[in-house]
Amino acid sequence: MEATISVVTGELVSRFISFPKNQYYSSLSDAQSEEKVVRRLQHLLMRVSIIIEEADARYITNYGMLLQLKMLSEAMYKGYRVLDTLRYQNLQDSADTNEVSIDDPSSSILYISIPFKRSRKKIEKHDMAMHLESDGALESLELAVANMAEFVVLLSGCERMSRRPYDVYLYTNNFMFSRHAEKQKLLSFLLEHNNPPGDHAPTVLPIIGGFGVGKKTLVAHVYADERVRSRFSSTLHLNGDNLLTILDHGGAMFDMMLVVIEFSSDISDDEWKKFHLFLVRMSRGSKIIIVSKLKRLARFGSVQPIFLSVLSYDELRYLFKTLAFGSVDPAEHPQLV
Template identity: 70%
Template sequence: MEIAKSAVASELVSRFISFVMNKYHFSSHAQSQEKEVERLQHLLMRASTIVEEADARYITNSGMMMQLKMLSEAMYRGHSLLDTLRYGALQVAAGFDEVSSNNSSSSSLYLAIPLKRSRTTTEKDSKIMGLESHGALESLEIAVANMSEFVLLLGGCERMSHRPYDVYLYTDNFMFSRHAEKQKLLSFLLQHNDPSGNHALAILPLIGGVAVGKKTLVAHVCGDERVCSRFSSILHLKGDNVLGILDDGRVMFGIMLVVIEFASDVDDDDWKKIHSFLVRMDRGSKIIIVSKIKRIARFGTVKPILLSGLSHDELRYLFKALAFGSVEPGEHPRLVQIADEFAMVIHSSQVSLVATNMFADVLRSNLDVQFWRCILDKVARMVKRNLSIHGVNPTMRIEQGNPVDITDIALHPLSMKPCSVNLSIKSVLPSVTFRELVTDPSVRPKGDFTLMAWESRIAPYKSFPNYVTSIAQGTNQNSALPGRKRQGAPI
């Protein structure tokens, strides 16, 4: 009997000690995390202040541009860490895992796109997260600490005139990120002529994938007052139009900025004709070549600006800003978790900025957990279906001008491909927006129709229409999905 009592007492004491230690560890961890959040918030405030001030000045120093890029990258990584620290406990308290388990169909997401970590937080996951957090915090601290000289030099850079949508994330009418790229483009356009008197034409290639924001960046910079005052006129041309102007025998006068978009490669003989025409412009004129074709960069006289897709941290930050709008994310911790998963899906699928805005526009229309989970599930299944059929993600199909299966989104067997630039079906076929189709599939017109993916709210105010047809209306022998013979993809 005494032995039994002793064993029970020992067990009770052991449990009590374990309980006290766990409570102390939790309390200590909570206090440490709270200090880390405060420290991170302070660093982000400093970083944001520097980046915003730099974005409002003309920077010509290449070293400063590199520093600005490094600081902005560390800043977005820091925002991702802050969200993890700030909303993690709220998400657990909100019982998000329980909600997710009740939506078992969403498991297709994990079959289509591998996630960085599983839902169940293990000890190993905690250590990895701790290392990631420490790394993000350390890189931001180093970046901010090394900016003293940058800030000093920044004070000597001329300030730009203020424009409403230059101020970051008040609305969705803004050009996100691209801080260093914008400065490089401005520096090229505003630099003075070669004092030696060399009349070589200055040509800058701007190269990037489909819908990464090339023309938006150009339009943004061309709206700058110093750029506008430097050139007598700014001319935007398509590659084919340039050859047409040559045939007409036209002459361009004055110091001009000519922006030429090439949808396909140009052979050297045609370029020689174009160059011989452009070089006759007045001294000081500049050329910007915009294309998704990397080989086009060979025509440049200066180092090209290469626009890549946003990093995961940048895209995560942008997507949340667009999806929540003016709503405070902290009020919807479950939605924050879904937004994180959504950002991971679209980044893994190399989705363009157009699609990012398109999906965020749908989510912002209804801040409901089940609605967001349903949309995420549809998108994940669409990605999985196209990967299974074609072996490539939908983004790659769109870039190649090939049709994409959107059955999972429309709840009807449909294929979609971008309208070519000169295809005038928009005024002929019935049209619906992507948001209308996703939120209420019954609005789908009978027969073929135009699906308006998204319309930009800032210059150049481009629309992104797509041609949609029923898969059941016939098949294309050269493709797994049907579609008209005309091919086209946005530059």
């Protein structure tokens, strides 16, 4: 009987000792794996940021390149969020370790085997979700970078635009955050001679999006480009509710003009045809931009519309962090990220 008890006791003690040991090595392996993910994310984000910054300084007219630029920017903002989350999680775990550690040599075992603050199940569930998200962000960036070879080659052939450095115009009223592909598409529309031979009707680009998403800000930002300003002799801003009143004041509309129309409600096809026919008298190369939240107004466009949605959480988070830290390196204050 005593021998049986001794065997059982020995088995229990062996399991009690081996369990925290296995947990220790498992946590050590997870920590090393997490460090590799963080380093890989940092490396990829640095490469992606360079590519996007260079793309913002070029005139891109290729539609496929614009799609790649949009995918690349989405992967970048997601990657920055995941990187900040991993850094904060590491900082929190380190703080928890220091809080539990005591002079007792067995404290390391207690730290591993005894749950605190959060239950073990919650920790494991959170860690699993974080691993999946970090792996997903890493995979998205790796795929985006792997497909960038042709993009970078084509980008080098795009004309460079003159602009001020990012940190100079960050806090001015003309600041336009993100919208990399949308800016390039609008620039391309305004600078291209896309009228068919013999067709003097101005081309029409609808910009559709909800309230406050930045439709007019996008137009104002792109119009600030030197090449755009020098291309058009004047800009005419119209209210779509009183569109046909221009017919009484159009005697001097013969130059190359940019017409921006803001619609708050729909108009009939007959009204639009009458208005559009009147604008044919403008010089060849004139452009019309429709700004509205109504999707059905996209039917008046002669080119594919630009649809603006609310910035994603990843983009808004990146913008907030940039404005909050300014020139200070966020890595110096990981507890605030």
